[in-house]
Amino acid sequence: MAKTNPGRFFEDYSIGDVIAHAVPRTVSGGERALYHALYPARHALYSSDEFARGCGLPSSPLDDLAAFHVVFGKTVPDVSLNALANLGYAEGRWLKPVYPGDTLRSTSKVIGLKQNSNGKSGVVWVRTKGENQRGETVLDYVRWVMVRKRDLDAAAPETTIPDLKPALDASDLVIPEGLDFTDYDFTLAGEPHRWADYEVGEVIDHVDGVTIEEAEHMMATRLWQNTAKVHFDATLREDGNRLIYGGHVISMARTLSFNGLANAQMIAGLNAGAHANPCYSGDTIKAWSEVLDKAETPAPGVGALRLRLVATKGGTPFTLKGDDGKYLPHVLLDLDYWALIPL
Amino acid sequence: MAKTNPGRFFEDYSIGDVIAHAVPRTVSGGERALYHALYPARHALYSSDEFARGCGLPSSPLDDLAAFHVVFGKTVPDVSLNALANLGYAEGRWLKPVYPGDTLRSTSKVIGLKQNSNGKSGVVWVRTKGENQRGETVLDYVRWVMVRKRDLDAAAPETTIPDLKPALDASDLVIPEGLDFTDYDFTLAGEPHRWADYEVGEVIDHVDGVTIEEAEHMMATRLWQNTAKVHFDATLREDGNRLIYGGHVISMARTLSFNGLANAQMIAGLNAGAHANPCYSGDTIKAWSEVLDKAETPAPGVGALRLRLVATKGGTPFTLKGDDGKYLPHVLLDLDYWALIPL
Amino acid sequence: MAKTNPGRFFEDYSIGDVIAHAVPRTVSGGERALYHALYPARHALYSSDEFARGCGLPSSPLDDLAAFHVVFGKTVPDVSLNALANLGYAEGRWLKPVYPGDTLRSTSKVIGLKQNSNGKSGVVWVRTKGENQRGETVLDYVRWVMVRKRDLDAAAPETTIPDLKPALDASDLVIPEGLDFTDYDFTLAGEPHRWADYEVGEVIDHVDGVTIEEAEHMMATRLWQNTAKVHFDATLREDGNRLIYGGHVISMARTLSFNGLANAQMIAGLNAGAHANPCYSGDTIKAWSEVLDKAETPAPGVGALRLRLVATKGGTPFTLKGDDGKYLPHVLLDLDYWALIPL
Helix, strand or coil, X not given: CCCCCCCCCHHHCCCCCEEECCCXXXXXXXXXXXXHHHCCCCCHHHCCHHHHHHCCCCXXXXXXXXXXXXXXXHHHHHHHCCEEEEEEEEEEEECCXXXXXXXXXXXXXXXXXXXXXXXXXXXXXXXXXXXXXXXXXXXXXXXXXXXXXXXXXXXXXXXXXXXXXXXXXXXXXXXXCCCCXXXXXXXHHCCCCCHHHCCCCXXXXXXXXXXXXXXXXHHHHHHCCCCCXXXXXXXXXXXXXXXXXXXXXXXXXXXXXXXXXXXXXEEEEEEEEEECCCCCCCCEEEEEEEEEEEEECCCCCEEEEEEEEEEECCCCCCCCECCCCCECCCEEEEEEEEEXXXX | CCCCCCCCCHHHCCCCCEEECCCCEECCHXXXXXXXXXXXCCCHHHCCHHHHHHCCCCCCCCCHHHHHHHHHHHHHHHHCCCEEEEEEEEXXXXXXXXXXXXXXXXXXXXXXXXXXXXXXXXXXXXXXXXXXXXXXXXXXEEEEEEEECCCCCCCCCCCECCCCCCCCCHHHCCCCCCCCCCCCCHHHHCCCCCHHHCCCCCEEECCCCEECCHHHHHHHHHHCCCCCHHHCCCCCCCCCCCCCCXXXXXXXXXXXXXXXXXXXXXXXXXXXEEECCCCCCCCEEXXXXXXXXXXXXXXXXXXXXXXXXXXXXXXXXXXXXXXXXXECCCEEEEEEEEEEEEC | CCCCCCCCCHHHCCCCCEEECCCCEECCHHHHHXXXXXXXXXXXXXXXXXXXXXXXXXXXXXXXXXXXXXHHHHHHHHHXXXXXXXXXXXXXXXXXXXXXXXXXXXXXXXXXXXXXXXXXEEEEEEEEEEECCCCCEEEEEEEEEEEECCCCCCCCCCCECCCCCCCCCHHHCXXXXXXXCCCCCHHHHCCCCCHHHCCCCCEEXXXXXXXXXXXXXXXXXXXXXXXXXXXXXXXXXXXXXXCCCHHHHHHHHHHHCHHHHCCCCEEEEEEEEEECCCCCCCCEEEEXXXXXEEEECCCCCEEEEEEEXXXXXXXXXXXXXXXXXXXXXXXXXXXXXXXXXXX
């Protein structure tokens, strides 16, 4: 019985620890096809090798969020198996596109620790890095979670709270080598709206909705080898619900945002993210976006939009929080990211 | 809010317009594997590279209907987003097999317009063409839909009704280059019945049935990037049903027809098609076929069968219409196509 | 109506008959991605090309059970379409790994026949062989099923009961060419436990559970082109249940066993197997293993464990049978196999 992985508890983390996560993964056209089957994914750069070549890339990469899910999934057995809550993300950067044939692995460095005042749990900050088979970092991001203590009498560690940017500057973004939007084909991309057509403060209702099924969210979550029990075992909770992996909601909302943001092709940065409320099978997910910032980049024809992406299950659109400052119950996701779009 | 695609309305079409549809798509072994997971697909030519080479092709192509769905899916945002009904198909021809690695795009030309007498909607005929990355047409077909008007006061266009063949002649069919059934392996194909064994008027009950699930039809429909809301959002209709994409029923019926038509390997022509009644999750689809015509072809060992393929959800088999000339409620699909089969 | 496959009945088998099964299948990265989506598959050798190369293989093969399902699926129309029960497996050996791009076909030889005393059915033993496109056998195994007679007056065949080993000896196992675990990376594999850490008699509770969905088991079963009606048609049985393919339970239990047996990478032999009770959608599958035997192998750093793998749907763990010697109702699967693990 001692051979199964009990996961790490709060007192098992020390500042500076580097955890090499298990189960490297080679991706192929199979993962791409499944991403298209599980989400209404239509961004042309991730759909067509020809379109990607027209943008200066060697072929169509794996969706940026698929790369994120693969890297993230590996961390679950070491970081969040005993997590009480997934508290936030910061300073996420996509550094290299991931192509079919690449093999990804992940490591996480512990960069922050703070025991809660109740003495039963604490917050752990890790900086996670995904690398390909050439040792190139394809993605890094900071994530923090609340983790249970195993031994309530374990001494509290010295509190270390990392100094994190509230949002990346546009100059922090890494543009994929060769990316060039000067010959961008707006017709094939599906919408005429370019960087200049979006204004800070503008809100876009993405209109479409998808009602979530158990089989789909479980297939998605397993595809990323995220095997947290709560997503798969209907007998765990008294209400018989399986909690849907937050990343499934992120991908659903981002792909729904095609309708109005078809040219916001690549995700370059993740500034912040909150899983505001749990999502269950039967919920109908809709999405809206708000333009938070705009910037040019050094790459030819490439601009950047900082976007808030909100996923909801019904409720009044365009409102996030109540008078008490808490997320309204219909809000599932509040994500802040940078996307690359033609000028 | 103005950035999302509202779709075209009846008055937005003019005779001769050519619409380049967005989001080209590169296919891989992933799409093939998913086709096998979503449908009981067993035609050997689409399952085995070795078998396909034994028939003169370089390797196993993507299923002809998968190619159709990819081409069709791209047209939805421009042709049928505001459609009230999908009325028919004609003159569909598969011109080149599609192989893993190919990138497909679609264009449609408006070839017919007729405003309805109520002044609220009209019928639009388009000829849609799917092309690969070399600019070769892989598929073309005519489809007509009933589309709402945005502005009821918009002037009616001149009525143009295209002259369409009720069915393709066998001589209209394009046989894939190199196709040769003279060394066809009936054992590996799964049935001994060849062209000569089928008689015009013969009816084949395909026996097997599949009960449809929400997760499966949504995955299939998304895989083809067909994102019409009504297939995905359970809150759209008062009855909470998601309408199943007609192409899902076509693929289910065609793959069920393996049992009795295992050697009707390739689809070469689409003569006509009617989605007789809507299909919903929980329906159990069965299929039967009728041999409508037979012809030889110029390719070695290759014959053609014209087949009616009918999908039902229960009910009396082999009857299509009631005394009123309308499809009986259990009939889902009435499809008329040409298949290639060894002589 | 005579063109559909009625399947073989008991009197259609003769000792020595060799049946070439239809529909060869080329596998790709798509099948691998789907295996990861359908099961919580995390064995590193089947997830990463780099990890597989570190173990002496050219790249990551298709999961051994996926290869088994492809070979098995082809036999269904000829062996088990009229089966009343799938009685057992013996002498299964994996002889060559299967890689993306390989094409598999199956043949079965009838090696045993015994009519039941009721005269209505009989037991058929077949030895099934899966071959790749080079004619190399990748897998062989014996399976026996109880099959209905078509004609109750057909004469009983001479009884032939094959002489089968209750379990393979470790020396019967074929180790894949080049396999070498001397530089095995336990960190990337996910657990530190090696061959020496397991003791005969040890029992491992794999802890995790998965609640089964209709869409998932149907997609899995179709992926292997196993089209037995009872898995797909909810109208066949009075209770409306679709019976889940036994192989789905095998794959679910084996992948759940990662948690505690992460290094039992490859399946080399199948000694015996019983589908103790039927499994239906909504059941939550859990698994436990017992170490039955241990052996060294001639390959560098490679040991073998003989394991009992049990799948359950709730109930008391670690008990298989009641006082009457019958499987308890919560037991779904009792499988006896050899796995390869680093010394």
